Amino acid sequence: MLRASLIYSVVVLAALPGCASGDVSDSSSSSSSGETSSGEPGSVVPGYGDGAEDPGGVPGDFNPSANPDESVDCGRQNFNVERKPASILLVLDRSASMQDDPNGDEGTPSKWDIVVPALQEVIAATNEAASWGLKVFPQGDRTGTCTEESFPRDILIPIAANNATTVNQAITSTTPEGDGTPTGDAINKAVEYLQTIQNDDPKYILLATDGDPSCPKSDSDEYAVQAVTNAAAVGFHTFVVGIASQESKVKALNGLAVAGLEPREDPDPLAPRFYLAATKDQLVTSLLTITGEISTCLFPLSAPPPNPDHVGVFVGEQSVMHDATGTNGWNYTGPDMMTIKLYGSACEQVASSGAGSVKVIFGCKDDPIY
Template structure:
């Protein structure tokens, strides 16, 4: 299990000019086989810096007017960047079908009985590692028809630090009495809200639902998938948790998870792409996996790299490969390239060894790191 509350930091070693990086000092510091790997080749090693860093991480001996990648002597700077807590907006389905048991009958415990304590347990345990907010859908109580009142209104609890008790109290006060499942509208409202938050913390949507989208304005799977796609394009990835989802719902939930760019990783190609949970313990495990990943393995950068293809990520002396599939390696979390995310075994290794062992190197525009 990943430690969701792990306090992390990352050392970013940035080569901020476009000239060649293989200077005389570079060659002397490597023990060299020409591979460019840290400490072993003609290229720069992890601990080979040119120029002293200024106070508070300010660049040392660089042209203050130069843009990244345009310095005269490929000067480098090193500075520490503290991990920032992820912001997670929980988008929670409160449709009346959540009162059914996991088999879709009238038995107990209901899906709502499973969801509430599981969410509250994980939100409490990640209070310091993640900033939580809450959006519930649909609005209003059931009347037997899916009306305009069913469509999502404002965010119930805005995202804030140390927000667990407030969010949990709101969940306790919520009832599963809504008509329909306007998933697409709920996601669109979430994106509208997240765009108003003026900070650079990584932001995620956690969609917890038990079924297909429904309601007049959101009655197609395509509408919901497009909403999740739009969210991802705006930089807000979506994790999808299916609460005791029946077989007929799997296709839609898989599509939502893939569109959200945070599919569940499983070596079995036939396994669901979303997080499926039919018991409280299964839901707790799924939520811990999600929150552990976003709170342990995200590393914000202070500036985008001069060349996004010339970036090296290392755990100790071990290079982590760039993997755009998100299965096992590192990738940027969004088009701004301001946050690096580790996945798979790389994330597991950081969780066990400590994020202080992670290093990131920016190469010059014409200087691949590996």
């Protein structure tokens, strides 16, 4: 199942601060004329001050210790919210070597003909669950390897919601005519761009390339690995999709995949750590796996809870316990307590049970849920 294609509705039942056992007084029963309980217009009720409305009843019975906030019933409010989408910046290698077949020869299909249809298929399928953007590298056509003209510059398509059609049209208009493979510089530019996006959506880089970086010429592999390492250090993990048959290219892609902190899982220690793209079907499978992993169980809340310790999270009728370790349960993602994340079996259960399966209940300040 493609997790990224699922959008879950969460019913958040938020209780207002301060529970009281009594019913809320009907505001329509209060006098709108400014009369006191004695019927004398303009009288001031002791303890309220000039211009305050009479709360009703006999002034002598008024309890000055009552806090207005605590006299309000815990009226529950329902919020329908959607799971927080992931933002994915596709960094696509358009070097001329993408015109070769997967073995590096002039056969068919070319690496470009494998990569492009697969990318477009998955981008279209995940349009509602992921916000896509596009960066291509190198720049220009036949500008010479590692020249200033080929240096990766602007983001071709900025990340946006429901952006699949725009991104796919840009990919269709792109040709593999660039010289050199400045992978490190492309990742650095991607990070510069992602840091300008002012929201807390999870952000990832999806690097699609056919092997060895070639710029700068002296230490291109190390330079690219360092760029991916730096990206991960500031919160942007990199998934690596590659087409490579030569040992040197496999080694380079493995290094990038491990540095990006999102290597492909395989029980075989000798298996490639990057996602394979030798055929279109294989690449589609790899991309669906990636988008499934990116589609985390993040649920934004409309407001922070009155008491962060009095929050209940349920998947169906089963309660999910709070787990600050992020192993198996739920936890807040930040100090603002505006987003919760499910982990472990709870997240897996949500993915399998579908929309409407998650409920979050805000308890009052003195109202534990469990």
